[in-house]
Amino acid sequence: MSIRTVSNVVSDYPYVADDTRARVQAAIDRLGYRPNLLARSLKQGRSHVIALVVPELDVPYFAELARLIIAEGRERGYLVMIDHTDGDKNLERELILQNARPMNFDGVILSPLALSGADLSERPPGAPILLLGEKSFDSLADHVAIDNVAAADEATTHLIDIGRSRIAAIGVQPSGYDTAKLRLKGFRRAHRRAGIPVDRSLLMTATRFHRTDGAEAMRQLLARPDRPDAVFCFNDLLALGAMRTVLAAGLRVPEDVAIVGFDDIEDGRFSTPTLTTISPDKQLIARQAIEQILTRISKSDDAAPIEIRAPFRLAIRESTAGIPCDGGARHQADRPASRPTRSDSQP
Amino acid sequence: MSIRTVSNVVSDYPYVADDTRARVQAAIDRLGYRPNLLARSLKQGRSHVIALVVPELDVPYFAELARLIIAEGRERGYLVMIDHTDGDKNLERELILQNARPMNFDGVILSPLALSGADLSERPPGAPILLLGEKSFDSLADHVAIDNVAAADEATTHLIDIGRSRIAAIGVQPSGYDTAKLRLKGFRRAHRRAGIPVDRSLLMTATRFHRTDGAEAMRQLLARPDRPDAVFCFNDLLALGAMRTVLAAGLRVPEDVAIVGFDDIEDGRFSTPTLTTISPDKQLIARQAIEQILTRISKSDDAAPIEIRAPFRLAIRESTAGIPCDGGARHQADRPASRPTRSDSQP
Structure with missing residues (x-):
């Protein structure tokens, strides 16, 4: 049996007789031969x-x-x-x-x-x-x-729609981090359209987008005499950290502070209360x-x-609306989803 | 400039004059030359x-x-x-x-x-x-x-120590899945030592170890006339799902149902109540x-x-003890950690 024949079998070359192929394969199996994958991918x-x-x-x-x-x-x-x-x-x-x-x-x-x-x-x-x-x-x-600006706008507008007027934002970041910049832009746009001024002292920075950063920002907000009645967090981890701080302080969500997140991670569908959030597809x-x-x-x-x-939708849950929600239900259509669009960019 | 010189620079060969190295590097940068990394790792x-x-x-x-x-x-x-x-x-x-x-x-x-x-x-x-x-x-x-048996034993013993006697387990799996088998073994051992019989109807299977499986198992447990007063979940996701079901049913954690998890993921340090769990190092x-x-x-x-x-410890939090706990605190020593041991196995 020539080296070429073996090579043909290993490479799945079509012109090899069936019995030859079977014999070579048996030998390969017996010897534990492995083609050199690195060499193969190189070739x-x-x-x-x-x-x-x-x-x-x-x-x-x-x-x-x-x-x-x-x-x-x-x-x-x-x-x-x-x-x-x-x-x-x-x-x-x-x-x-x-x-x-x-x-x-x-x-x-x-x-x-x-x-x-x-x-x-x-x-x-x-x-x-x-x-x-x-x-x-x-x-x-x-x-x-x-579209992050549109998504942040929709989340903030929802808080305004349920009657909140002192809305904080958690997740503002130094320039260079576009995620935070775009979400802040949507937050401001919603306020502008509703004719509500943005209180700049309610814009809380976050070094990272982790639960612990959300918890810390919320502690600062609750320490104020004029605490906010709602908060838009730039991701769900920040929101879950903020929610823990509000509940641990003996306040109610959403009655005292309504909370919206961003990302729709599974955690927020099983938290108590469940988390209203922007759900990207x-x-x-x-x-x-x-x-x-x-x-x-x-x-x-x-x-x-x-x-x-890519499309997104606002998933409205207990943390803003008090609406009970089956935590296990995925992608229920609380609002019509925005349509996906695909456009060639102008170089 | 010879190919050998270029090769020497690329390979970080030490005997190349500094100015030669600089000229080669400049040429490489200009031409966007990349050594064939695959070929290099092959060699x-x-x-x-x-x-x-x-x-x-x-x-x-x-x-x-x-x-x-x-x-x-x-x-x-x-x-x-x-x-x-x-x-x-x-x-x-x-x-x-x-x-x-x-x-x-x-x-x-x-x-x-x-x-x-x-x-x-x-x-x-x-x-x-x-x-x-x-x-x-x-x-x-x-x-x-x-040591999974020891860890499950310690978690279950903690539930017995706080006065619970009808303890369910969530996460039992068909044979072949050793994680579940070892944790069930520790659960049984703790019962045996305390002289409490295990009620087999409280051993709940879970296809996967996700929140939704924990929530579903807990729904079945709560539907019984003789519901359990505690539950040991084989991981934290199961526990967080079970906790959501208990709270959504209007019951209290830990007063009505105490809950222990396993893994010490960050979610459980920020849930309300915070989650008692086995914390592997x-x-x-x-x-x-x-x-x-x-x-x-x-x-x-x-x-x-x-x-x-590897060592582990039991992190006691609100879901069993009602002890307030700073969700952000990592690795607080609630109990002395078990010691790491290292042993050569007997072949």
């Missing part, structure tokens, strides 16, 4: 592996999204491996410049925190990348995100991200980057 | 990448552990990439047999759900693997875990896992697999 020039890089793996929004992206990749024969950067600008840079990675990824899906447009424009040609989330890069790469975001990066990988073209708008 | 035989494979990335315990393992790996110059299997036995098998992976991992850290000892003994020699979690494989591979588990697999990788030896016991 083929494709690894069929995509890296998904998120700022924080233990932020449930990213973990939930990662699960969906892994599943979408697997359906299409791609392995998606996860890394996280902790929002470290150097790690994000190394990643897109691909000079610190010993792996040969076919593409990278990145949810950047600290990366700048200048960093992004340095990346080498022919390295497919797709960006997730709120940082806007003026069409430097394919990008999937919801994560399933669709995952599918759009995988489909678009595979398009880039297969075409290797230099077509202009595209901007994909 | 060196090491990728410096470790795969961490968990059953479910969006179960907070695994996400929190993954963050710690990534950090420990990074400190030692290793990239840790994450994948999850959803507990799929075929994916777990493919992974340890390394015949479905196009990547060249130096080692694999695996938290298996469905894998059997027989599967594990099939793996090829020289593929470093470390197992996390509760499945016991009779010393087929290095293994880091806490995740930081130490992460360090032990990385150190041990790097030892295997560097030595490539066939020394007998070792069994590493």
Whole structure:
């Protein structure tokens, strides 16, 4: 039996007699032969592996999204491996410049925190990348995100609609962090439309978007003589931390302080009270991200980057409306969802 | 400038004049030259990448552990990439047999759900693997875990100590899932020692360890005329789901039903009431896992697999004791921690 015959069997080359194939396979099984996968992927020039890089793996929004992206990749024969950067600008840079990675990824899906447009424009040609989330890069790469300004506006308008007028915001961040900037913009727009002035002393910064930051910001708000009657938190973790502080102080949610979050993580569907939140369509975001990066990988073209708008909806629960809600129910349509739109960006 | 000179610069070969190095580097930067990383790792035989494979990335315990393992790996110059299997036995098998992976991992850290000892003994020699979690494989591979029987015993004993006698367990699973089996064993042992019979009708199965499974099991328990006065849930997600059901039914935690979880995820430190739980020392588990697999990788030896016991403690919070607890406080020593032990297993 020649080496060529073995090679043909291993490579699934079609012109091999069935009994020959069976004998070779039996020998392979017996000897525990494994083709050198690294060498094979080197030869083929494709690894069929995509890296998904998120700022924080233990932020449930990213973990939930990662699960969906892994599943979408697997359906299409791609392995998606996860890394996280902790929002470290150097790690994000190394990643897109691909000079610190010993792996040969076919593409990278990145949810950047600290990366700048200048960093992004340095990346080498022919390295497919797709960006997730709120940082806007003026069409430097394919990008999937919801309309954060519209979502924050809708969340804030809901608080105004239920009669609240002293509304705090938790999650304001130093310039450079676009997520916070866009959500604050929507918060202000809702106030402006309703003719309610924004009290700047109710705009609370948060270093990170964790429960502990929300709890701390809420402690400061409750210490004031004129505490707010509602709070819009820039993510659900901040909201769940803030809720804990309000309840531990003996106040009621939503009667004394109504709370809205952002992300619709599972935690908020099982908290007491359940959490009203902006619910991005994560399933669709995952599918759009995988489909678009595979398009880039297969075409290797230099077509202009595209901007994909994913839909979201406001999920109204007990923390604002006192409406009992089955925690297990997913994606109930409390309000009509905004429509997905897809537009080619102008380069 | 010769190809050899360029190669020397790229490879960080020491005997290159500084100005030559600078000129080559400038050319590299200008041309966007990237060394073929895949070819390089092929030549060196090491990728410096470790795969961490968990059953479910969006179960907070695994996400929190993954963050710690990534950090420990990074400190030692290793990239840790994450994948999850959803507990799929075929994916777990493919992974340890390394015949479905196009990547060249130096080692694999695996938290298996469905894998059997027989599967594990099939793996090829020289593929470093470390197992996390509760499945016991009779010393087929290095293994880091806490003593689950002792931990479940301590959690159950705590419920007995606060005067509860009708204690339910949520998370019982069909045979093959060692996590549930070991925790049930500890639950029974605590009852036996206290001379309290276990009511088998209070042993609730759970298909998965998610909030929704805990909520459903609790609904069934509350529908009984003789409902339990306490429940030991085999993880925190089950406990948080069960807590939601109890509170939504208008009952009080812990007065009517006391609840203990397992894992000490961040959610339970911010829930209302906060959750009493078994707290494994995740930081130490992460360090032990990385150190041990790097030892295997560097030595490539066939020394007998070792069994590493990580410490845990019972964190007593409001869901059993009504003790107010600062949700943000991490690792407060409610009880003396059990001591870490490390023993070479008998092959």
